[in-house]
Amino acid sequence: MATIGMGDIKKNVRLIVGDVPYKVVEFQHVKPGKGAAFVRMKIKSFLNGRVVEKTVHAGDKFEVPEITYKTMQYLYDDGEMYQFMDNETYDQLGLSYEQCDEASKWFKDGVSADIIFYKGNAISVAVPEVMEFTITDTPPNFKGDTSSGSKKPATLETGAVVQVPYHVLEGDVIKVNTVEGEYLEKVK
Numbered sequence: 670m671a672t673i674g675m676g677d678i679k680k681n682v683r684l685i686v687g688d689v690p691y692k693v694v695e696f697q698h699v700k701p702g703k704g705a706a707f708v709r710m711k712i713k714s715f716l717n718g719r720v721v722e723k724t725v726h727a728g729d730k731f732e733v734p735e736i737t738y739k740t741m742q743y744l745y746d747d748g749e750m751y752q753f754m755d756n757e758t759y760d761q762l763g764l765s766y767e768q769c770d771e772a773s774k775w776f777k778d779g780v781s782a783d784i785i786f787y788k789g790n791a792i793s794v795a796v797p798e799v800m801e802f803t804i805t806d807t808p809p810n811f812k813g814d815t816s817s818g819s820k821k822p823a824t825l826e827t828g829a830v831v832q833v834p835y836h837v838l839e840g841d842v843i844k845v846n847t848v849e850g851e852y853l854e855k856v857k
Contacts, residue, residue, distance in 0.1 A: 671733040675725045678708045683715075683734050686723065690715040690734035690787050715785060715793050718770035738783040738795070743776045751776060753784060753794075762791055772796050774829040775847045796847050801856055802826055804841050807833065823852075 673684060682693045691712035700706045708725040715736065741753040741762065750763035751773060762784065766773065768791070772782070775796045785793040807823035820832040823843075831845055833852045844853040 672730045673733055674730055675708050675727050678710055678725060683736060684712070684731035685734050686712065686731065690736060690792070694720060715787060717767055718793070734787055737786045739786065740781050741784050743778070743780045743782055745778070746776075751794075753782065756781075764791060764794055768792060769794050772847075774827055775800060777802070777827050798846060798848055799844055799853065800847055801842055801844055802829075804833070804837065804839055804843060807837065807839050810835050810838070820852075
């Protein structure tokens with residue numbers, strides 16, 4: 670199995686800490702005036718979505734997890750798990766609420782998502798980075814709401830809430846960055 674060291678730490682690098690696969694979400698190389706250089710990083714668990722901080726020193730080695738992705742279609746929430754279907758074999762797979770964590774607020778019928786497998790077991794899900802949603806609820810515009818930086822909350826068809834410009838209205842279709850949870854643009 671491949672290993673990585675302190676110099677290989679970058680955003681989105683995957684590594685194993687303990688027996689848990691993680692992904693680097695933030696890192697900072699630190700070169701103090703006295704002593705050896707080190708890396709401070711925030712890593713996110715593939716298993717439960719928790720983010721932890723870790724300091725890496727020269728000589729520390731980590732194994733790279735063998736993670737595979739399979740595109741599957743979201744079907745429904747059965748009350749205990751989210752159900753997905755393999756588009757090739759039509760097999761169904763259930764993932765718990767904890768495994769889906771943040772991605773679940775972007776689930777809508779028929780959306781394709783990447784199911785993440787580690788050691789042959791489904792451990793998490795990743796939705797597309799940019800998706801289109803219909804706004805189901807947002808406050809109306811008021812005369813004078815033309816300042817360029819102002820935003821208002823909008824509830825999407827999935828129940829997620831994002832901040833949108835004042836010109837966006839209920840019923841509009843918008844593009845959203847699902848990683849940051851931010852409005853990108855109105856779909857024509």
